[in-house]
Amino acid sequence: MEEAVALYIHIPFCKQKCFYCDFPSFSGKESLMIDYAKALSFEISQVKNRVKTIFIGGGTPTYLSLDGWNIIKKALDKLNKMENLEFTIEGNPGSFTEDKLKFFKDMGVNRLSIGVQAMQDDILRSLGRIHTVEDFKNSFNMARNIGFDNINLDIMFGVPNQSLKDYENTLKEAVKMNPEHISCYSLIIEEGTKFCNNLKNLSLPSEEEERLMYETTIKILKNSGYEQYEISNYSKVNKECRHNLVYWSLEDYIGCGSSAHSYVKGSRYRNEIDINEYILKIKEKGNAKVEEKINTRKNNMEEFMFLGLRKNKGISKEDFYRKFKLDIYSVYGNTIEKYKKLNFIVDKGDNIYLTQSGLQVSNNIMSDFLLD
Numbered sequence: 001m002e003e004a005v006a007l008y009i010h011i012p013f014c015k016q017k018c019f020y021c022d023f024p025s026f027s028g029k030e031s032l033m034i035d036y037a038k039a040l041s042f043e044i045s046q047v048k049n050r051v052k053t054i055f056i057g058g059g060t061p062t063y064l065s066l067d068g069w070n071i072i073k074k075a076l077d078k079l080n081k082m083e084n085l086e087f088t089i090e091g092n093p094g095s096f097t098e099d100k101l102k103f104f105k106d107m108g109v110n111r112l113s114i115g116v117q118a119m120q121d122d123i124l125r126s127l128g129r130i131h132t133v134e135d136f137k138n139s140f141n142m143a144r145n146i147g148f149d150n151i152n153l154d155i156m157f158g159v160p161n162q163s164l165k166d167y168e169n170t171l172k173e174a175v176k177m178n179p180e181h182i183s184c185y186s187l188i189i190e191e192g193t194k195f196c197n198n199l200k201n202l203s204l205p206s207e208e209e210e211r212l213m214y215e216t217t218i219k220i221l222k223n224s225g226y227e228q229y230e231i232s233n234y235s236k237v238n239k240e241c242r243h244n245l246v247y248w249s250l251e252d253y254i255g256c257g258s259s260a261h262s263y264v265k266g267s268r269y270r271n272e273i274d275i276n277e278y279i280l281k282i283k284e285k286g287n288a289k290v291e292e293k294i295n296t297r298k299n300n301m302e303e304f305m306f307l308g309l310r311k312n313k314g315i316s317k318e319d320f321y322r323k324f325k326l327d328i329y330s331v332y333g334n335t336i337e338k339y340k341k342l343n344f345i346v347d348k349g350d351n352i353y354l355t356q357s358g359l360q361v362s363n364n365i366m367s368d369f370l371l372d
C-alpha cells in the first residue's frame with residue numbers, strides 16, 4: 001500500500017494583491033477560475049496515496065467561485081482519505097460567505113485558517129488588505145455559527161506604522177476571539193512587491209522593536225493558554241497544525257495546483273507557476289511539473305535539521321537514526337556541542353531543540369547544519 005501523505009492544494013486567485021505579498025497569487029484572473037478548477041481536479045484525481053491531511057492555501061481559496069468549488073469537490077470526494085483527516089482551508093475576511101462556508105463543511109473541511117493580520121483598520125489599509133476588522137469578526141462568528149471548531153488566525157508583526165502597543169492590542173483582540181491556533185509572522189520585504197518598490201517611504205519598526213514584538217507574542221499567548229510549538233506557531237492543547245508538522249518533520253507531501261511543491265520519496269518537484277501555462281500543461285501532458293531535484297542523503301539530513309529545529313520540540317534522535325541509520329552525534333556532534341555550550345541548544349531525552357535564545361538567532365544556527 002502507498003504511504004499516507006499530506007496533500008497541499010493551491011488556489012492562486014486573489015481579489016487584490018496585498019502590498020507585501022510575493023506568494024504565487026494573482027488578481028484579475030477570475031476568467032480562468034473554471035478552467036483552473038478543471039485542471040486542478042484532474043491533478044487531484046491522480047493522487048492515489050492515502051491522505052492524512054489536506055491544506056488548501058493560496059491565494060485566497062475562499063475567493064474561488066462556488067462553481068469552481070463544485071468541480072474540485074468531485075475530485076476531493078474520491079480521494080482515499082484517512083479517518084482522522086485534518087482538512088484545512090485558508091480564507092480572507094470579506095471573501096467568506098455563508099454559502100461557501102456551508103459548502104466547505106459539507107466537503108469535509110474541519111479547520112479554517114483566517115488571515116486577519118492586524119486589528120487596526122488603518123494598518124490593514126496600509127498592508128493593502130481588502131477587509132476591515134469588522135469584516136474579520138463577522139467572518140469568524142459566521143464560521144463558529146456554522147460549526148467550525150478549529151480555527152487559526154494569521155497575524156503579522158513588524159509592519160509599517162505598527163507600534164508595539166498596536167501589536168499587543170492585535171494579540172489581545174485575537175485572543176478574545178478564542179481561536180484554537182494563532183500564527184504570528186514577521187514581515188519580510190520581498191523583491192517585486194509594492195512595499196519593496198516603495199521601501200524608502202515605509203516607516204518600519206526597528207530591529208529592537210521587532211525583537212520585543214516576538215517576545216511579546218510568546219508572553220501574551222502563553223498567558224492566554226497557547227503553547228508555542230514552532231517559531232511562528234502557537235496552539236491550544238492538541239490543536240497544532242498536523243499538516244505543517246509534516247513539512248517540519250520531512251515527511252512526504254504532494255502539492256496540486258499552479259506553483260505547488262511536492263516532496264515524495266526524497267524527490268522535490270514544483271509545478272508551473274503561471275495559471276494559463278499550468279492549465280495547458282495539465283491538458284497536454286497530464287502534469288505541470290517544471291522542476292525536479294532528487295535530494296541526496298546529505299540534503300535530506302540538512303533539511304531534517306533545518307526544518308526540525310523550527311519546532312520547539314526540535315528533532316528526535318531516534319527519528320534521525322531511523323531515517324539515516326547513523327547516530328546524530330556522528331554527523332552533527334561538533335555543531336550540537338558548540339551550541340549546547342552557548343545555551344542555544346538542549347539535548348534532553350530523545351530530543352534536541354533550540355532554547356528561546358537559540359530560536360531568536362535560529363537562522364545563524366541553522367546555517368551551521370549545512371554539511372560540506
Ligand code: SF4
Pocket residue numbers: 013014016017018021022023025058059060092115
Ligand atoms: S490575500 Fe494572501 S495570497 Fe492574496 S495577495 Fe494578500 S497575502 Fe497574498
